[in-house]
Amino acid sequence: MAERRMMREEEFLIQEDHFRRNAFLIISEMVKMSPKHPSVLVDEILHSIFFLGHIKTPQYSPKDIVSDDNMLNLLKGRYPQPFKLFSSELPKRSPISCVLDMIVHLMGQENEDTIIEELQKLIRQLKEDEAKDLVSSTICVSQKNKDPNSDRYYGVSMSTSGRDPGRIMIAASCLSAWDSYVAGAVMTYYPKKTQKPYFDGTIKLPEQVRCQAFSLSDLREMPPCRSCGNLFGLTTSENREWPYGHCAEAESVSNLLKYEKEVREQAQPKSKTATDENRKKAQESVLKELTNLLKMQKFTWDKHFYTPQV
DSSP states (O other), rough: OHHHHHHHHHHHHHHHHHHHHHHHHHHHHHHOOOOOSSSSHHHHHHHHHHHHTSSSSSOOHHHOOOOOEEEEEEEHHHOOHHHHHTTTOOOOOOHHHHHHHHHHHHHOOHHHHHHHHHHHHHHHHGGGGGGTTOOOOOOEEEEEESSTTSOEEEOOOOOOOOOHHHHHHHHHHHTSOOOOOHHOOOOOOOTTTTTOOOOOOOOOOTOOEEEEEEEETOEEOOOOOOOHHHOOOOOOOOOOOTTTTHHHHHHHHHHHHHHOOHHHHHTTOOOOOOOOHHHHHHHHHHHHHHHHHHTTTTTOOOSOOOOOOO
């Protein structure tokens, strides 16, 4: 009995160490990729990772994550804000979203295959020894139409592990990062996978829009899950429902709608319940859920979302 318990504890420690290893690997890669110092994306990813380390059990401090003293001091000098604010402000998105932005910035949005392959290389390193911490499983590419020359907009699935960190980051993205139509669609179902009786903010993307997800394990095309079908009107025969807002489609479609005004106009919510008043009520319910989740994690939130700056 005691031996079995000891084995379980050792297994838990190994799994938890995956977080530290992956966190350090992501930070190191981002610093390497950063074309100039300091970089807003490195600032953002440091805060996001430090926050996720702070709400883990056991907690990881920035010093636990960046165990190299020289690197720690260098990062503190260049990026003081994440070290000060990781325990009071919320990130707007999870870490791999920042990595994706950096890769797109370096490679150019038109180079889809290269972008996906570059991200896949990092994900494969992160997934060694069956690690799941800070790993995105899918990437999504959206375009306003099927013209190969139209701009591409990317997104990744939430790079969190465990139910509560995922719920926290989905709520944070709804309230601070995503286009309001995408946020409204997700808030329609968040957090229980059941549609709110008083608010339907779901949208239907125009037929000509391309919205294609790929597995970052083997690059195969992934059909939309039932959740994404419900949120964005994507055609699918899949019955599996992931948590609403977890999938790569949410971030990708959000980025599309932020820049393609015509598509956004065509996609606006059609339900009679999608009023400003009902949306506000849905927003308040998401904020309440988020506040409760943070209390459970013993996180004292100052009601600010972190704004990266250098």
